Amino acid sequence: MEGKDDIFLSMEEAISAIRMDFCQYPPQTDLFVDLSPLILGPHIRVVNESRYNGLWISTAGCKHTRKRRKITAVELGWLLIDTLAASPPPPELMTEICRLTFLVPAEPSGNGAGSEAGVRLQMGAEGFRCRHCGRCCRELNYRNELIPDDYNRWQALGRADILERVATITRGGRIVSYAIWVEPGTRRFLETCPWLMAPDPKSRPDRFVCSIHDVKPEICQQYPGTRKHARMTGCPGFDR
Numbered sequence: 001m002e003g004k005d006d007i008f009l010s011m012e013e014a015i016s017a018i019r020m021d022f023c024q025y026p027p028q029t030d031l032f033v034d035l036s037p038l039i040l041g042p043h044i045r046v047v048n049e050s051r052y053n054g055l056w057i058s059t060a061g062c063k064h065t066r067k068r069r070k071i072t073a074v075e076l077g078w079l080l081i082d083t084l085a086a087s088p089p090p091p092e093l094m095t096e097i098c099r100l101t102f103l104v105p106a107e108p109s110g111n112g113a114g115s116e117a118g119v120r121l122q123m124g125a126e127g128f129r130c131r132h133c134g135r136c137c138r139e140l141n142y143r144n145e146l147i148p149d150d151y152n153r154w155q156a157l158g159r160a161d162i163l164e165r166v167a168t169i170t171r172g173g174r175i176v177s178y179a180i181w182v183e184p185g186t187r188r189f190l191e192t193c194p195w196l197m198a199p200d201p202k203s204r205p206d207r208f209v210c211s212i213h214d215v216k217p218e219i220c221q222q223y224p225g226t227r228k229h230a231r232m233t234g235c236p237g238f239d240r
């Protein structure tokens with residue numbers, strides 16, 4: 001497995017990436033339950049029991065000796081991270097943990113003499129096809145995600161129509177941040193992206209279209225970035 005979108009993570013980097021994933025999204029209860037036996041070991045059992053109102057963690061054993069307590073998904077996430085950091089698993093096990101966490105093919109790597117042990121992940125966007133559902137444009141908050149390169153590009157292209165919908169915050173005469181999209185001449189955010197064209201019942205009944213597609217902001221160009229990010233933000237582009 002080797003491709004241009006492969007990335008190698010050392011064990012330490014893999015733990016940092018998992019920590020970032022856990023912090024980036026709301027608590028991922030099902031994932032945490034699936035990871036528990038891999039990270040906490042077979043003597044700890046975590047179950048999600050809706051009839052008992054949530055997650056329970058217990059040491060394995062007979063029902064008389066088993067200690068059982070309730071745990072929140074946030075606490076379980078931190079317990080998993082702390083356990084990983086305190087005693088990193090072997091690369092094969094870390095590979096499985098990464099595969100479940102990032103939803104991409106993974107394999108152990110760097111076990112040869114002199115090379116660092118870690119995990120190789122296939123991060124490519126194979127299988128992605130934009131469905132033009134417009135969900136990302138309508139539902140995600142990217143108001144503060146514009147970068148200087150976007151702004152400078154539109155200036156170079158003379159796109160006053162786009163620039164007038166960008167609010168800038170300046171300090172000492174320098175622009176320090178941007179906000180999109182606003183009513184021209186104001187700092188009032190527009191409720192929806194002004195460049196998103198709704199489906200046309202005659203010519204494209206199921207397709208939203210971006211009217212600045214070729215020059216759209218970097219944040220829009222990069223979205224969804226990964227299969228995991230798509231899954232977590234409601235993008236159906238990777239679904240088969």
Ligand code: SF4
Nearest residue numbers: 130131133134136235
């Ligand atoms: S949510 Fe995904 S599939 Fe839908 S328009 Fe955005 S990128 Fe395309």
